[in-house]
Amino acid sequence: MRAPEGSAMLAVAEAYYAELFSRRACDPVVEAALLDCVSARLESEEAQSMEADVSLEEVREALLSLRDGRSPGHDGIDQEKAFDRVQHGFLHGVLGRIRALTDLFGAGTGSKVNLAKSSVLYCGCWRDDRSGGGFSVCTGGLKILGIRFFACDSAALNWEARLNLVRTRLGVWTRRQLSLTGRVVVVRSVLMPLLIHLAYVFPVPARTKLALTRLVFRFLWGGRYEYVTRELMYMPVSGGGGVPRIPLKLDVLHACFVSRVFLERAPHGCYYFARFYLAGYFRHLVALSHVVPRSETPSPVYRLVMRFLRQCPSPVTREEATDHRALYARLASRQVVTPSGVPAGVVWSRVSSGGAPGAVRDLQWRCTLGRLPVREILHRHGCAASPLCPRGVGLRKRCLTSSGTVRSRGSSGPWSWASCGGLGLDTCCRGMGWSTVAAWGSCRR
Structure with a gap:
């Protein structure tokens, strides 16, 4: 085997490939049944080309096109990857139909499926016998292309495992002396590739989003105080830190x-x-047809x-629905504090008018969003003179927030009367002038 000229190794390789494929007679009835299952047929020219002898140039071209570490024949490709090339067609078959086709293929070609190495995963509720039909249960x-599928809660279990992997990777990079810019590069080049593949398959749970955000900023600042606000860190490198909005990015990828x-x-x-x-939902992009069915109550995913x-x-x-980069660029460009489906410019021009008192502006925001705005967000958009609550004790306390809602003691009292207006208040604030709203509010108070 170790001869300098390599003759022994060459003889072994020739003997292996000579015995790998052999010709044997098949049953004509089984062969005809197998060919009936084939829908695509070769043209006459293609059939003649297939029946012709293989030339030396074709063999040389095939060998030169092989990648390193791959063998001829099936090119060393895994069976799981071969199944994935046909997308999700195998998911719509029935186990009995698959068994019938595999048995027919085995009878026609002499090949057999290794039942000992094949397994079946039952998802959901099954009332019938779950013996496996010859396969191991x-x-x-069941791991397929790096993602494990379980009988239930596959998304939560996969994201929990991926979160533990993120903790491990960030723990390794934490022990290295990196600058803030270097840590941002680690987040973009090391952390994001761990999450992208799974985001295409399963949506990210809300708890996982919070945990990822917490891990990223703890890694960026080394567990110390965050000297720069997160909104500024999310901005591009030209005006901020260039940190990707990981929860938003994962949601955009899946959607x-x-x-x-x-x-x-x-x-x-x-x-x-x-x-x-x-x-x-996409009826504004695709014309609806009553010929095909559609659902009004979508599934959880x-x-x-x-x-x-x-x-x-x-x-x-x-374009945005099919290109995740375009949708992410628009959503990440600024923080959205306007109602969904309403252009931001229209809301800001009506709600934050320069001639309206501050009390009327807050009233407008309450009618528009259904809640009072956080003063710090208004200050960030240039619509408030100070990020501090104007009705707080001593005028020096920030508004306590809960899901973007003002919870300060000073703001809850003056605006408690606003909930009595109902539809009339909403119509008044959106359709009438500022003087009418101010006069109506003064009378109510």
């Missing part, structure tokens, strides 16, 4: 992937599910996608 997670399947009519079975659940798209400040265009 998978009790734990655009699902939307692209529907809008671009992807040639696999997921298109029909996306059309069934998303046709009602599609409900999250529709909720995210509805929270955008303006309707999503076709």
Whole structure:
């Protein structure tokens, strides 16, 4: 085997590939049944080309095109990756139909499926026997292309495992002496690739988003005080820290992937599910048809996608729905504090008029958003003179926030009467002049 000329190694390789493929007679009936399952047929010229002898140039070209570490034949590709090339077509088969086709293929070609190395995972509630039909039953997670699928709660379990991996990776980089810019580069080049692949498959739970944000900023500042606000760190490098909005980025990836399947009519079975659940939302982009069915109550996964798209400040265009970079650039450009579906410029011009008193502005915001605005956010947008609560004790305390709602003791009292206005107050503040609103508020107080 170690001869200098390599003749022994060459003889072993030739013997291996000579015995790898062999010709044997098949049953004509089984062969005809197998060929009936093939829908695509070769043209006459292609059939003659396939029947012709293989030339030396074709062999040389095939060998030179192989990658390093790969063998001829099937090119060393894994069976899982070969299945993934046909997208999700295998998900729409029935176990009995698959077994019938595999048995037919085995009878026609002499190949057999290794039942000992094949497993079945039962998802959801099954009333029938779950013996596996000859396959071994998978009790734990079934790993497919780096993602484990469980009988239930696959998204939560996968994101919990990925969160632990993020903690481990950040712990390794924390022990290194890096500048703030270097730590941002680690977040963009090391942390984001760990999350992108999983974000295409499962939506991110809210608890995982908070944990990721907490881990990222703790890593950036080394567990110390955050000297720069997070909103400034999220801004581009030209005016901020260049830190990616990881929760927003993951939501955009998942929403655009699902939307692209529907809008671009992807040639696999997921298109029909996306059309069934998303046709009602994308009716401004795709004409509805009563011939095909659609759902008015989406499933939990599609409900999250529709909720995210509805929270955008303006309707999503076709380009943004299919290109995650365009949608992320628009949503990450500024913090959205306006009602969903209403242009920001219209809301700011009506609510933050220069001639309106501060009390009337707060009243307008309460009618527009259903709550009082956080004074710090208004100050950041240049619509308030100070980020401090004007009605706080000593005028030096910030407003305590809960989901963007003012909870200061000074603001709860003067505006408690505003909840009695109802529809009349809402109509008055949106459609009438500032003087009428101010006079109405003075009478009520």
